[in-house]
Amino acid sequence: MSERLMALAASPTDAAQAAAVELRRRYEWVDPRKADLIVALGGDGFLLQTLHAMLDRHRPVPVFGMNLGTVGFLMNSWSPDLLEARLLAAKTIKVPPLRMEAVTVEGERHTVPAINEVSLLRETRQAASIEVCVDGRVVLPELVCDGVLVATPAGSTAYNFSAHGPILPLESALVALTPISPFRPRRWRGAILSDRTRIRFRALDPVKRPVSAVADQREVRDIDTIEVTIDRSNPLTLLFDPEHALDDRIAMEQFAI
Incomplete structure (x- = not known):
């Protein structure tokens, strides 16, 4: 995992900024233009902003979101621990815009x-x-x-x-x-x-x-x-923890009351 260069993006909320301080203290980060993947801290709206920034790149890189917002439907759970191991084990989902x-x-x-x-x-x-x-x-x-x-x-x-x-x-x-x-x-x-x-x-x-x-x-x-x-020419990639069953969450939304 050490060969993959990570960049950090955080929403301006107090919770996301505090989490970013913790992660910067514990892991090495590079400029997003040099990164192999992005770790995004915030909610679904901030993840959407981060993905849109990827569309402007010649080579979009995978994004691993951690929820520090309200709903976080497309986000993984927040934890500062074992981040490199989580990224190594993460499953990928392609999202064509x-x-x-x-x-x-x-x-x-x-x-x-x-x-x-x-x-x-x-x-x-x-x-x-x-x-x-x-x-x-x-x-x-x-x-x-x-x-x-x-x-x-x-x-x-x-x-x-x-x-x-x-x-x-x-x-x-x-x-x-x-x-x-x-x-x-x-x-x-x-x-x-x-x-x-x-x-x-x-x-x-x-x-x-x-x-x-x-x-x-x-x-x-x-x-x-x-x-x-x-647009199939520029697919985006989301990273999820293996236990994060996004398809199951989407299916169960049909039964939410």
Whole structure:
């Protein structure tokens, strides 16, 4: 394990910063640009930030998160002990991100990655009016709603679940297409699609009913069209303790009351 260079990232919370002081005292660390793996201290939100930083690297490295936040669904338990042994025994899970290609009403083009979900959301009190295409075929000529999202398995327990979307097993090769407060068609509750699907949204009245597109926390306003696909060219790697049964935790969320 000593041959692998570790970098440390910590959220600005008091608990994470105190833990970082303890780890810096006990282990050797390098600059993240030289590291073979990243140890991230915080909650799920901070892990998401750390993974997004990996997307900007030519060679994304594995990330081992330790929970010093609130939920920590994607994190391992916090302990300063035997860290090198934990990393040596850790199992890996590949997480391919989404890629959002957005075009605004002014013709500006934006390509933005997302790890959890891409959401199309109304900007005003007016409901959004959106055409939905799957692999080049119009499947919903007009979806009237507060919004609609595409979620990865890793993100299916986040915003997608709050919008009553399905929970997806982590290695299921599926994405969830989930409406947010749909008004018409009233009975449509979404779809589960192959992660090789190309999903395209078009704002039908972008002036009267403007919509924004959000890839995780990055927003592009006044959207004309967006296309969402899985980006297989730049997969991310999460590290977990062997006893951290993430798929089991995701499955059991379906029975949470």
